[in-house]
Amino acid sequence: MLKLLRTGEATGVVIHKIDRSARNLKDWSDLGELIDQGIEVHFANESLDLNSRGGRLSADIQAVVAADYIRNLREEAKKGIYGRLKQGFYPMRAPIGYLDNGAAKPKTIDPVRGSLIRKSFELYAEGKFTIVPLVDELYRMGLRNLVGTPVTRNGLSTILNNPFYMGLIRIQKTGQVYAGNHEPLISKRLFDDVQDMLAGRFNARTKAHDFLFRRYITCKGCEYSLIGELQKGNVYYRCHTKNCAMKGMREEAVTTIVERSLRELEFTEAEKEYLAKRIRSLKANWFREKEKQLGDLNVTLQHVSERLNRLTDAYLDGTIEKEIYEERKAALLFERRAIEDRLNDLKTGKTSIPEEVQKFLELAGDAYSLYKRPITEKKRRILKTVTSNCFVDEGNLDFAYAIPFREVAERAKNSDGGPSKVVHRTLDALLKRLLVHFKNNPGFDSQAGAV
Secondary structure: OHHHHHOOOOOEEEEOOHHHOOOOHHHHHHHHHHHHOOOEEEEOOOOOOOOOHHHHHHHHHHHHHHHHHHHHHHHHHHHHHHHHHHOOOOOOOOOOOEEOOOOOOOOEEOOOHHHHHHHHHHHHHOOOOOHHHHHHHHHHHOOOOOOOOOOOHHHHHHHHOOHHHHOEEEOOOOOOEEEOOOOOOOOHHHHHHHHHHHOOOOOOOOOOOOOOOOOOOEEOOOOOEOEEEEEOOEEEEEOOOOOOOOOOEEHHHHHHHHHHHHHOOOOOHHHHHHHHHHHHHHHHOHHHHHHHHHHHHHHHHHHHHHHHHHHHHHHHOOOOOHHHHHHHHHHHHHHHHHHHHHHHHHHHOOOOHHHHHHHHHHHHHHHHHHHOOOOHHHHHHHHHHHEEEEEEEOOEEEEEEOOOHHHHHOOOEOOOOOEOOOHHHHHHHHHHHHHHHHHHOOOOOOOOOOO
16 A cells, blocks of 8 residues: 555555554554655545644554554563463464364364374384375375465474473563473474474485495494495495595495494394393382382372472572573473373273383394395384494404393393303393383384384
8 A cells, every 4th residue: 555655556545543653653653654745645534634743743642552452462462472372372273184163272183184183293203204205105195285276395394393282381582481281292202203304313314225224334433423334246345535534344244343333233042032021020010110100200290390389489489581481481381291192002901011021122133134134214214213323443343232232232231241050040130120211201113123
């Protein structure tokens, strides 16, 4: 409208009321410049002569009042929005995967789109899809946005970055985080896995050659991944950093070391028999242990809630700045969400530490045989699960197990590094360490070796 008036395509404007022209004082200033240039401005509800000093003064006063009214309205609207957020309600339109149920009511999971949104997180966390192929895959599966059109790349990225799906509300503009009272679609662990993928900690790129140890071996000198090369029918892994003295290794040499290391995880028949007996005993006593863990987790949850309350009191007292308060509050809310996931798993029977230990021991014992299968992707998945890093230094490969696989590989060693002669005591000590590990790190991926 202002452009048409400035270019002369219109000679004047009729406005319903003065507050329609003064949402803020800048708008009124722009309109005042046009009035000074001779543009006709009339108000349907006010009889004001804007070409006279008295009429202009009266209009200026009314414009200031209208701008102040808008400011007050904005503050009241914000107060209402943040009041809802503190109560755990999301006062905006529900994101894809959830349904609106009216004011002051929690969002509920969409029976159609909800499962597809959960699937999108699971597929991306597996590392098999990047954003663009995943968009096509989800479209094929039937996912559409709120208006019935395909979900775009930006739309999928927004979904995968949104903690709303794990039960927390984050305001994008301010970065503030609130605890939501809606049912989460995914666990915090799955959300964290997706964030790791999005942050580039893992890569899933299109390969010209699908080398077995691609992005697996790291040069100890420059800490860059060795690049696979095919030369005269043989595969070599070399460092491409300038002035690096590392000459590289043949794939056969790496395979020999990896296979020898994986054999260390195998159990003898006597060990398997004893471990099976101990696992049965642990399962029989799991109910008592489960009740103890529930009690411990409830105490931990209460401590986190108390820390949140103390943090809020400190902010209200003015002892910490708002930025620090929001950062610490978000960290505590994420921590509380993880504890709530763990509690829910225990209550619903989704998690059983003896079963997790059993699945882990089965995978560790079968790691070598699973690795010997011909499928390259399965071999890489086993290596990713069993190892933490693999460095090469002057032609020597340093193969490191991931915890707790390292505990299995070194189970026969005493504290002084020598071999233990008492097998049962060795296995009991191993089980004790594994129970502590899985208590603190639930959610073992037992499907690492699945076909």
